[in-house]
Amino acid sequence: MNIRFDGVTVAVTGAGHGFGRAIARGFAQMGGRVFACDLSAEELAETAAGTPGMTTAAFDLTAPGAAAGWIKEIEDATGGPIGVLVCNAGGVRGQVNRPVEDVPEEDWHAIFDINTHAAFRLAKAVAPGMKAARSGRIVTISSGAGLKASKTGIQAYCAAKHALVGLTRQLAREFGPYGVTVNSVAPGFVLSNPATIKQYESYGPEGQKALVQGIALQRLGTAEEIANGVFFLASSYASYVTGQVLQVDGG
Numbered sequence: 001m002n003i004r005f006d007g008v009t010v011a012v013t014g015a016g017h018g019f020g021r022a023i024a025r026g027f028a029q030m031g032g033r034v035f036a037c038d039l040s041a042e043e044l045a046e047t048a049a050g051t052p053g054m055t056t057a058a059f060d061l062t063a064p065g066a067a068a069g070w071i072k073e074i075e076d077a078t079g080g081p082i083g084v085l086v087c088n089a090g091g092v093r094g095q096v097n098r099p100v101e102d103v104p105e106e107d108w109h110a111i112f113d114i115n116t117h118a119a120f121r122l123a124k125a126v127a128p129g130m131k132a133a134r135s136g137r138i139v140t141i142s143s144g145a146g147l148k149a150s151k152t153g154i155q156a157y158c159a160a161k162h163a164l165v166g167l168t169r170q171l172a173r174e175f176g177p178y179g180v181t182v183n184s185v186a187p188g189f190v191l192s193n194p195a196t197i198k199q200y201e202s203y204g205p206e207g208q209k210a211l212v213q214g215i216a217l218q219r220l221g222t223a224e225e226i227a228n229g230v231f232f233l234a235s236s237y238a239s240y241v242t243g244q245v246l247q248v249d250g251g
């Protein structure tokens with residue numbers, strides 16, 4: 001399989017590390033003109049180092065107007081619509097498992113803001129360009145927590161990822177007549193950030209062994225393996241795939 005994205009404008013959120021970094025780098029290595037955003041300019045610089053073809057922007061995607069403003073900047077810079085949008089930014093925002101009665105409203109909203117609302121705003125912003133071009137790909141990064149209860153125990157994370165899966169399926173129906181596909185990659189548990197490392201450590205040796213034994217391939221995955229699922233869904237090999245959730249979780 002020879003996947004290329006030569007000349008395609010690709011927008012990747014949350015590209016400062018982890019999956020987003022692997023996704024942004026991979027698209028650039030396959031010829032894409034990559035626009036990558038995250039909170040930290042320093043982390044973005046690391047992502048872009050040694051990878052030509054990447055333009056980075058550090059800002060908070062949940063700030064009012066930020067998502068739409070970034071998409072407009074990209075369209076102005078390239079003179080065309082976005083070819084591929086990857087809504088990857090998300091996560092648990094430093095939160096931990098607590099009984100629901102102890103969860104402050106603002107913590108609930110913080111998780112929805114980045115995992116769900118940002119994807120809605122980004123999709124809204126790319127829609128006119130993609131629909132007019134009658135081509136394009138949107139890939140959201142959901143989670144196993146978007147399909148069943150979350151290992152994190154964080155109510156908002158599970159609910160926000162379920163909502164993201166719903167948004168993905170609904171947008172697939174809406175964008176289908178325009179030749180635009182909308183799919184999701186649901187990663188399994190990967191040690192890609194401090195939150196997942198802390199969570200893994202909290203399981204202890206026995207819990208870690210049980211986690212790995214519960215995976216068909218008997219190992220944890222890597223950020224690059226998650227990115228490969230995104231490349232497939234964004235490529236021409238997935239031209240007849242839409243509204244799907246691809247679980248990249250080792251089975």
Ligand SMILES: NC(=O)c1ccc[n+]([C@@H]2O[C@H](COP(=O)([O-])OP(=O)(O)OC[C@H]3O[C@@H](n4cnc5c(N)ncnc54)[C@H](O)[C@@H]3O)[C@@H](O)[C@H]2O)c1
Nearest residue numbers: 014016018019038039060061089090091143189190192193
């Ligand atoms: N690591 C896992 O095991 C796992 C499993 C399933 C799903 N996911 C999902 O995969 C995605 C990527 O996660 P990850 O593991 O690479 O690490 P992560 O959760 O740390 O990465 C998310 C990235 O999004 C960025 N981000 C967060 N809030 C932002 C904001 N307001 N504006 C701009 N950028 C912001 C972060 O700075 C970070 O670089 C997330 O959506 C996460 O929920 C991760």
